[in-house]
Amino acid sequence: MVAAFQRPGWYRAALGAVIAAALGFGLVVVLREISGLSAFQSEQTGYPQVIVPLIMAPFGFLLGIGCFDYWLRWAFGLPTIPEDHSSHGAHSWKDYFKVNTDHKVIGIQYICTTFVFFFIGGLAAMLIRAELAQPGTQIVGAGTFNSLFSVHAALMIFLFVIPVFAGIANYVLPLMIGAPDMAFPRLNALSFWMLPIAGLLFLGSFLAPGGAFDAGWTGYAPLSTGAPLGQSFFNLGVQFAGASSIATALNFLVTIITMRAPGMTFWRMPLLVWANLSTSLLVVAATPFIAGAQFMVFFDRILHTNFFQFGAGGDVISYQHIFWFYSHPAVYIMILPGFGIISEVISTHARKPIFGYRLMALALIGIIVLSYSVWAHHMFVAGMFSWLRVPMMLTTLLIAVPTGIKIFSWLGTLYFGKIHTKSTAMLFALAFIVTFTIGGISGVMLGMVPFDIHVSDTYFIVAHIHFVLFGGSVFTIFAGIYHWFPKMTGRMYDEKLGRVHFWGTLIGTWGTFIPMHWIGMDGMPRRVADYAAQFGNWNLLISCFAFMLGAVQLVFLYNMIVSWRFGPKAEANPWRANSIEWLVSSPPPIYNFDEIPRVVGGPYEFGIPGAQHAIMAGEGAEVPTGEPSVVGT
Amino acid sequence: MESASVPLPHGAGGHAADSHHHGPPEANQSSRIDRQTLGILLFIVSEVMLFGAFFASYFFLRVVVNPTAWPPKPFELPVGVAGMNTAILVSSSFTIHYALEAIRKGNKQGMKLGLVLTWLLGLTFLFVQINEYVHIGFSARLDSFGSIFYSLTGLHGAHVFAGLMLLTFATIRAFRGHFDKDAEKHLGVEVPGIYWHFVDIMWIIVFATVYIL
Numbered sequence: 001m002v003a004a005f006q007r008p009g010w011y012r013a014a015l016g017a018v019i020a021a022a023l024g025f026g027l028v029v030v031l032r033e034i035s036g037l038s039a040f041q042s043e044q045t046g047y048p049q050v051i052v053p054l055i056m057a058p059f060g061f062l063l064g065i066g067c068f069d070y071w072l073r074w075a076f077g078l079p080t081i082p083e084d085h086s087s088h089g090a091h092s093w094k095d096y097f098k099v100n101t102d103h104k105v106i107g108i109q110y111i112c113t114t115f116v117f118f119f120i121g122g123l124a125a126m127l128i129r130a131e132l133a134q135p136g137t138q139i140v141g142a143g144t145f146n147s148l149f150s151v152h153a154a155l156m157i158f159l160f161v162i163p164v165f166a167g168i169a170n171y172v173l174p175l176m177i178g179a180p181d182m183a184f185p186r187l188n189a190l191s192f193w194m195l196p197i198a199g200l201l202f203l204g205s206f207l208a209p210g211g212a213f214d215a216g217w218t219g220y221a222p223l224s225t226g227a228p229l230g231q232s233f234f235n236l237g238v239q240f241a242g243a244s245s246i247a248t249a250l251n252f253l254v255t256i257i258t259m260r261a262p263g264m265t266f267w268r269m270p271l272l273v274w275a276n277l278s279t280s281l282l283v284v285a286a287t288p289f290i291a292g293a294q295f296m297v298f299f300d301r302i303l304h305t306n307f308f309q310f311g312a313g314g315d316v317i318s319y320q321h322i323f324w325f326y327s328h329p330a331v332y333i334m335i336l337p338g339f340g341i342i343s344e345v346i347s348t349h350a351r352k353p354i355f356g357y358r359l360m361a362l363a364l365i366g367i368i369v370l371s372y373s374v375w376a377h378h379m380f381v382a383g384m385f386s387w388l389r390v391p392m393m394l395t396t397l398l399i400a401v402p403t404g405i406k407i408f409s410w411l412g413t414l415y416f417g418k419i420h421t422k423s424t425a426m427l428f429a430l431a432f433i434v435t436f437t438i439g440g441i442s443g444v445m446l447g448m449v450p451f452d453i454h455v456s457d458t459y460f461i462v463a464h465i466h467f468v469l470f471g472g473s474v475f476t477i478f479a480g481i482y483h484w485f486p487k488m489t490g491r492m493y494d495e496k497l498g499r500v501h502f503w504g505t506l507i508g509t510w511g512t513f514i515p516m517h518w519i520g521m522d523g524m525p526r527r528v529a530d531y532a533a534q535f536g537n538w539n540l541l542i543s544c545f546a547f548m549l550g551a552v553q554l555v556f557l558y559n560m561i562v563s564w565r566f567g568p569k570a571e572a573n574p575w576r577a578n579s580i581e582w583l584v585s586s587p588p589p590i591y592n593f594d595e596i597p598r599v600v601g602g603p604y605e606f607g608i609p610g611a612q613h614a615i616m617a618g619e620g621a622e623v624p625t626g627e628p629s630v631v632g633t
Numbered sequence: 634m635e636s637a638s639v640p641l642p643h644g645a646g647g648h649a650a651d652s653h654h655h656g657p658p659e660a661n662q663s664s665r666i667d668r669q670t671l672g673i674l675l676f677i678v679s680e681v682m683l684f685g686a687f688f689a690s691y692f693f694l695r696v697v698v699n700p701t702a703w704p705p706k707p708f709e710l711p712v713g714v715a716g717m718n719t720a721i722l723v724s725s726s727f728t729i730h731y732a733l734e735a736i737r738k739g740n741k742q743g744m745k746l747g748l749v750l751t752w753l754l755g756l757t758f759l760f761v762q763i764n765e766y767v768h769i770g771f772s773a774r775l776d777s778f779g780s781i782f783y784s785l786t787g788l789h790g791a792h793v794f795a796g797l798m799l800l801t802f803a804t805i806r807a808f809r810g811h812f813d814k815d816a817e818k819h820l821g822v823e824v825p826g827i828y829w830h831f832v833d834i835m836w837i838i839v840f841a842t843v844y845i846l
Contacts, residue, residue, distance in 0.1 A: 077805040180657035183668045250675045260663035292686025305780035313777035318693035591657035
């Protein structure tokens, strides 16, 4: 039994968390006793006896589960053990519940964890829609409603969309560039294990006195600085989710820059790799701003500093500036990896090279540069400097240009392609183009100051965000999951159920979010549990579509679980794609390759006789060197 | 910081625990920069942006809110003490550079001397900083000035502490004889050194903004 607590694993993790929490608790009690304060303090924004253990327990957990074992050996000068790869690869399902350094295992850990939070967040959305089906309050009170939409958004953004892309890329990106693993496999494992901590903090806030955080996912000060204890859970959860995504982004950047296979020049990288390169640049440089913003709120709450306290020289608007300086780039963090997935899927299933490959890559760079210059378009009605409005409007409209380039390039790829929709992934990709374009256009509308003032804080905003984030990002996630499911699991999913899921999702999305534009223009305010009776019929209809949308996700869940276990075996390359991950077996071998492949051409040269992207070990020993590749160079 | 201490994952051609495979193939090195150095540089970018958030707040509180007195009367910042502290930290940049140059030439004693000196200078800086906090006479609750003063200097202090931890690890390993002349054998000195230079430069900016400007 003692041995079980010495090995890295769940026993030691539980022990570590308990010890760390107890230490934190003891520290607070002792220090407060010494200072002559009462040991337990239960002011709204205080609770040091809860906060300090809450900060320390995650570190005890991470230490216990084994994230730091190797580094600590290193730090204390013990001889570095020769790499034994004992924590690499999964041999049974149990290995998915351990600290693992294999990017493929970590990818699946990411995807499964994030989908758990997707369903929890979805459940919150269902409760929100149930409450809104009728005017008046029926299911939940106004306070709980505020908590529900805040937790829904926080989970979907920080625990689903951002990390699920990291998960998909974790799995396929090293394979795509011909790398045996990520650059820092242990950092990769640590990034993953910080994620459930953030999720548990968000969900744990429901247990806090005063209920879960209810200031929205934006947590505007001073609403958040005076909110009950749950808000502190949010502040801390964001730190863990943020640290996780910074570490992953750093890992992706180093992997892409230093570990590409021979011949894989930047202009031969698949667009998914380009997309993750640009996303990671955004994450590394922007995420610290939300960390900063949440630290300041946290200090205002816990230490009673005056960052946002008007009477003491604080500045309320500065919160919004600092917050949106991250959170606007964050919307591109939530869509650019999806752009990459769509490029892969569309090119493969239209059997055509990507139209304007280089421009597609440059458009990504254009978006990340511009995305730093548009943050204040979220603040047109906040009372910020009025001179900032028009410049922000112009940059916002400008950012539609690189996005438009991408849309038209996908259309150009489809044009005269041999489009087939035998895969649900392609259906989602095609639907994404339409849905995302609608969401993009409503975004341009919102960029215009006068219109934005008219619809600020109405359901038009809710419609826009869900069209780009659900009809955009989540559609690309589904496309990606269906596309790489055979590769990840070695099994085929059920195409019929996939179709049911697709059509249900498409109709559900449109039925739910299109009418929200209309009631928003008519002035129905968002983030309120009750509304005027005149919106009753529309809301009932929206709720019905929303329930259908929720129910059809269960089909997806069933399809994935059952197909993973019982589906027919998948070939190595069921979609006849070109990129390297399809040239290895399904699922790939434990170390990806016997020998690093050599890249000899662009990734999308469909329909070009004799064109090849990469040569695996043991085949095609004689390669004409310096062969110009036809497309994508 | 973690990235600093990750050794090459596929070094040493270790034996696979897996019986049916021989271990991963060596990754192709597609860039001249090594992983650890690039990793720490990107991490520093991210750190700079974290400071950026607090600097943004600083200028909002000082310029946009435009209080009548900054710092509020009757308090004054001990510029002299902080200036001396700046000199201490800047000189530690030279000692860490000396340590790195020494090991590049294979001079292990010089490296140890440089590391220990750097470590002591860093510790002195932290000690002086804490002493300054004790005697400064106002708390983080003194208007927005106190909040941002303690946040910026405290955030920097936390980075000095993190840098000191990295230096501690490097020093322990140096005394245990882990570092050598070859470039890949003294990454454990070079990478913390890069981080330490960042901590120094960041202090010069914090000092210039908070104490002098």
